[in-house]
Amino acid sequence: MKNKKQGFYSIKRFNSGLAKGSLSLTGFTLVEILITTMIMAIAITATLQSMNYLLQNNEADNISVICMNTIEGMMDEIRNVTYEDIVANYNGTQFTLAELTARGIQHSGMVMANELEAGFLTRAKIVVCWQNRTRIIGEDVNFNGVLDDGEDANGNGELDSPMMIEAAIAY
Secondary structure: HHHHHHHHHHHHHHHHOOOOOOOOOOOHHHHHHHHHHHHHHHHHHHHHHHHHHHHHHHHHHHHHHHHHHHHHHHHHHHHHOOHHHHHHOOOOOOOOOOHHHHOOOOEEEEEEEEEOOOOOOOEEEEEEEEEEEEEEEEEOOOOOOOOOOOOOOOOOOOOOOEEEEEEEOOO
């Protein structure tokens, strides 16, 4: 008899933490698993979207650095030319960037030079436009280096782009 009581007490102690009428089996229910799966799917989707956004921004930043380095180098080249030759040699010059061409990125570059004050002050402007996936950066949407009808978004009569450098060069 003593053994039965000890056995009874040990079973009672084992089940004492369970609610009345509940099973003693442990594990997760189907609903708990489904909710957890949904939460994880939402978290993973948000993480992947963030990573995709960051990768696109990184690519755009890399292209911007390439463009800025190129146009700064071209501006230094223009500054080293004799004053009289700036407009004659550079106005209307179109160019491409070898590194962007190698990456298969559609782009165009244009140098505009004109005299602000005859024989005294010349303005040089270098612009690069490109297509980053489906987004066109700059006003030259057909990448021909010329401001065509409908391309002048700000109405100033010149090609513009976020990748643009402009300088006034005095005689």
